[in-house]
Amino acid sequence: MEPEVVVAGAGPVGLMLACELRRQGVGVVLVERTTEPANDNRAQALHGRTIPVLDRRGLLPRFRAAERELNGGGSGGTESHRKRPLPRGHFAGITGLLPSAPDPDPDVPPVVFVPQWVTTRLLTEHAAELGVVLHRGSEITAVEQDADGVTVAVSGGTAPARLRARYLIGCDGARSVVRRSAGIDFAGTGATLSTLAAEVHLDDPADLPVGWHRTQHGCTVISPHPEGGHSRVVVIDFSGPDADREAPVTLTELEERIAGVLGRKVAMSDLKNAQRYGDAARLADRYRVGRVFLAGDAAHIHYPVGGQGLNIGLQDAVNLAWKLAADLRGWAPDGLLDTYHTERYPVADSVLTHTRAQVALLAPGPRIDALRTLFTDLIGLADVSRYLSEKMSAADVRYDMGEAEPHPLTGRFAPSLRLATEQGERRLADLLAGGRPLLLDLSGRAATAAVAARWADRVDVHAATCPAEPALGSLLIRPDSYVAWACAPGDAPDQVERGLEAALRRWFGAPDHQ
Structure with a gap:
């Protein structure tokens, strides 16, 4: 059978994409030119939005267990995590940055210290569990697309010489064959150091x-x-x-x-x-050309300071996968696939800017000494530290959800919540484990649930209360954990119903029954 999606590259980003697509029931084939996983350790830790995403897919315990194993064992449990001080980050080696927004969930640490090869191993194991087909030693040599799909020519390894799919995603690194085949420019600056x-x-x-x-x-x-x-x-x-x-x-x-x-x-x-x-910094001018997409290093490269490249690549994966699945299942609204570029391109552009700034601040010389002295003083200011921390962790990311006057949470990453339900206490992470959209109704309004019920084939609805967040009414959360719509408990019922229906149509298409 032909796959629905071919993913080029079995690094962490390609693996995460394949796992997310399989979670949605999409047929995926991974094509990787190397015969063995790389012992890549440029990224030494996962942090920022990646940690709660792993938690919300049930994967975080694996990564924490690997971290403990690398550190020679030990309990590393919740109690020891609570007792440890929060690790301080750095900007250009100038330490002092606190995590921008420590997760209120004690089971979710701000950082998990595992090198990149461990992330690759764990995601490879998970992909196999989900039934992802992985061809190693196989290199993509040519790409042709038409109105109905993409044809990929492959040389070597276990893959067939020709693969046909609805979509192709290039996660094949800085020298991406997929990107070049699609004619996508990779502009930026070359290396200046070693x-x-x-x-x-x-x-x-x-x-x-x-x-x-x-x-x-x-x-x-x-x-x-x-x-x-x-x-x-x-x-x-x-x-x-x-x-x-x-x-x-x-x-x-x-x-x-x-x-x-x-x-x-x-x-x-x-x-x-x-x-x-080196410190080359380049950004693809388009993340999509027709049926071809880019993610991870194929879309953006920069100096690996602050461990951001791998983290934003994994966020590319969770942003794109559910949108592709929606299109393949026939309910994607017009323009949904284009939001992948409009949402993720500015994130990478920002990362290139502040990693270039860090490289400049690391350079030797008395003029840079003066700048570092100034930055050291600035980082001591709470507002500056918060600003830089949010940049480093992607906590500053807010997507445009199309509302004129959005709720403060709309467009932002959904916070970790502990919920009181009829079945007892549950975590928001548990409700998102399946990778489906979620309407979390915290207000008990029957009309809210009735509106969302028309999308029951693609949106889960859960009623609960959240004693720690009494100002929250309801949240419509996308599979990538970003809030598509929210309301407060005191909002007018007709306003709530109109806003929810508009958000459901915008992000999850027309209901089966109008």
Whole structure:
């Protein structure tokens, strides 16, 4: 049978997309050119909106278990999480940022420290559970689309030489074949620096600067293993990009780069998982051309400072998947697929801006020293810290839901809520686990539920109360956890019914029974 969607690239973003589509019952085939998952550890943590999304798909316990395993075991349970202080973030290595909006749910930490290869492994396992077909060692060589679908030519591996699907999604990285085949421009700025990152055994980690350390010759980021295992070491050289990005990193090269920054040799051995990368920053001018879409690094790349690239790529996935599923099932309203670009492009554009700013602030030189002194003072101000934290975590994202005078929550990520229901206490995360739209009725209005009942084939309705949020009336929540419409308990009944029906039609199409 032909798949409904082909996803190019089985990194975390492609895997998340495939999982989200399968959750909606969509037939998916993943095509990956490498024969084995990459040992990619550029992203060292998941944070921001990604954590509650994983929670709302029932995946967070897997990631927390992996985090505990990497840290040598331990309970890592809810009680220990409550007792730990909130981790402080950084902007260009200037520490002091608190999480922008700590989740009120004690089961949802602000950060989960797992490297990217662990995220890939866990999502690969979940994709297999959901029945995603994954072809490894298979490379897409050509793409043709017409009014009814996309034809993909594939070379090597286990995939057939030709795949036909309704849609194709390029999650195949910065050098995306899918993007080039679709004729999408990838404008931006080239690399100006070189970064080496690796895991090594440090002979004397206590004698080294831990965390971000900037000198007049570059930067190091050293994270010693707490029990003497392999430590992560990063060194940034501002003298220019590497002539050969693909050249393997050697232990000698890493030692020389670190010595050049710190002014002394650092004894290390047993190099593994080494990488080199630059600070190129590019953004696709379109996320969609007909039946071809882009997500993750195929749509946007930037310097991996603050761990934002992987996180916004995963958010691309949850934004796009439900919209594609709606179209494939025949109930998507006109223009729904185009909202993927209009919503996600500005997010990546903003990330490119503030990661470029961070690279500039990391550079050596007395003028940058002055700027860093100023930024250090500014980060000490609560409003500035909140602003930067929201940028880093995507907590500032608010989509246009088409209302002239929206409720303060409309367009924003739905907050974590603990709800009182007839079945007992439930978490909002539990109600969203299936990946379906949700009307959460907190006001007990029969008319509200009656309006939504006409969309019962595609929208779940749950009545509850939320003692901690008495000012909330009802919330219409999209599968990606963003609020499509909301009302307050005191809003006029006719206004509530009109607003809810308009939002249901805008995002979830016409009801089966008018």
